[in-house]
Amino acid sequence: MSILVIADHENGSLKAATLNVVSAAKAIGGDVEVLVVGENCGSAAEAAAKVEGVSKVLVADNAAYGHQLAENLSLLVADLGKGYSHIVASAGTTGKDFLPRVAALLDVAQISDIVAVESADTFKRPIYAGNAIATVQSSDSIKVITVRTTAFDPVAAEGGSAAVETVDSAQDAGNSAFVSAEIAKSDRPELTSATIVVSGGRGMQNGENFKMLEGIADKLGAAMGASRAAVDAGFVPNDMQVGQTGKIVAPNLYIAVGISGAIQHLAGMSGSKVIVAINKDEEAPIFQVADYGLVADLFEAVPELDAAL
C-alpha cells in the first residue's frame, strides 16, 4: 500500500497544511510519497523531502502547473495516481478544486474533508455543516481523499531525508488560463494555521471597529477572523470568514468578540482548544461552547484587554 500526498505550497515554500496531510496519510498506513506540482517549486520539494515519515518526493515543475489550474493538475495526478492505493490532499481551495476531477478521471468516489481515519478504507467526515459525523467505507481500488487539516496534528517538518525524483511531464488541457489574482497581504499568521485567532462579529458594528481587535491580535501574534454576519454586513473581506461556509479553524485559543454563535459559525471553530467569548448578551449561544465567557460591552472590554496584555 502506498499513499500519494499532494503538497500545498506557495511561492516556493511548503505550506504547513502539508504536515497535517502527511499525518493523516501516516494514520492510513503504508509508504507516504509526496508530489509537489507547480512552477519553480524546487525549494518546496526540498522542504518536503525533510518532512518526517516521507519516503519519496516527486516534483513536477512546469509552466503548465504554474497557477495550479485544476484542468492541468488533474491530468497529471490522475496519471501518476494510478499506481497508489490512496491519493490525499488538504481540503483547502486548491485540493477541493482539482481532486474531485482526479477522482472522476479515475472513475472512483472522493471522500471529502475527513476528520479521522478508522482504517485504510474507512473514514469519518462531517456532514450537514458539522451537525453530524458520518463513518464512510469505500470499496474503490484507489481512495481519493481530502483532509480537514485541523483534525490531524502535524508531523515534524524536519528529520526526514527522502529522495527527490523529477517527473518529466507537462499536461496542458489547453482550455483554461490564469488571468489575475488578488491576494490579501498581511503580516499576521494565516487564519487556518494560526495558534491564536481573534474574531469579530456583527457586534463590532462596523469595519472601522475591527481595528480594536487588530491591537489584540498583534500583541498575541494572532490571526484575525470574522463571523459570516460581519462579512455579509460588509465590515471585513470574506477571506476572514470563519464557519462552515468559510474557513475551519482549530487554534489553541479562539477569542470571539461580539459573535452570537450561530451554528454556521460554531461549525468552523468548535475544534479550538480554548474558546473565549466576549458578548453583552448573556443568553448568546456562543457561551454554551466557551471555556471562558465575559458578559460585557465589547467597546469597554476590548480596550481594557488590549491595555492589559
Next chain:
Amino acid sequence: MKVLVAVKRVIDYNVKVRVKPDNTGVDLTNVKMAMNPFCEIAVEEAVRLKEKGVVSEIVVVSIGPKVAQEQVRTSLALGADRGILIETDEEVQALDVAKLLKAVVEKEQPNLVILGKQSIDSDNNQTGQMLAALTGMPQGTFASEVAVDGDKVNVTREIDGGLVTVALNMPAVVTTDLRLNEPRYASLPNIMKAKKKPLEMTSPADLSVELKPSLTTLKVEEPATRQAGIKVADVAELIDKLKNEAKVI
C-alpha cells in the same frame, strides 16, 4: 447561448438537524425540504445572464424522488425556461450524479453549466468538478463573479487568501460561492406561470447510466459536544485564567 443549471432538493437550511437514534442517518421525516442555497445562487446567476441578454435559454435539471419536482418548479418560477427531473428513489452519490449530468449535457449541449459548489446535506463539494472532468470541460469553482466574453467565460474564484480570475473556453462548468449574487424570491404570478412551463421526467435507465455507489455509510453520529465553561467577572480575571489556568497566552 444555452445554460444548464443543476439543482438539489435538501433539508431546509433553517431546520435543526437531528441524528436518528439508531445512528443510520439524519432524520428527514416531516422535515421541511428546500432548494440547496448554493443551487439558488446558480439559478439566480443564470437568470441574470438571461436578463443581460447573454443567455437565451435556461434549462434546469434535478435528480431525486418525484417530489423534487417542487425544486425544479421553483427554478422555473425564478426564471428558468424548461425543467428536467431524473427521477430515482435511490441514493445517488456524487460520481453518479456527475455521470447523469454528463448524459444531460450530451443531449442539451449547453455552453455553460452552473451548479452550487456544494450541497448543505452531504457537504461533498465534488459534483461540478467531476462533471467537468467527465465532459472534458474547464471549470471555475467557488465563483464570486462570472463574465461571459465571446466564446470565453471569465470566472473570479474565491480561494484561500483572496481571489483568482481564470479565463475558460466554453463550454465550461461554473460552481457558485455565496457572494456571487443574492437570489430573488419568486413572485406569485411567476409561480403560477411556472406551472405551465415544460418539465420533462426521465430516469437513470432512460439516460443509460447505471448507479454504482462505492461508498457505504456505516454510521452517523452526533458530533462531540463542548461543555460550557465558566463566566469570568472582568478582563483581569479573564487574563489570569488564560495565563495561569489554560496557559494559552
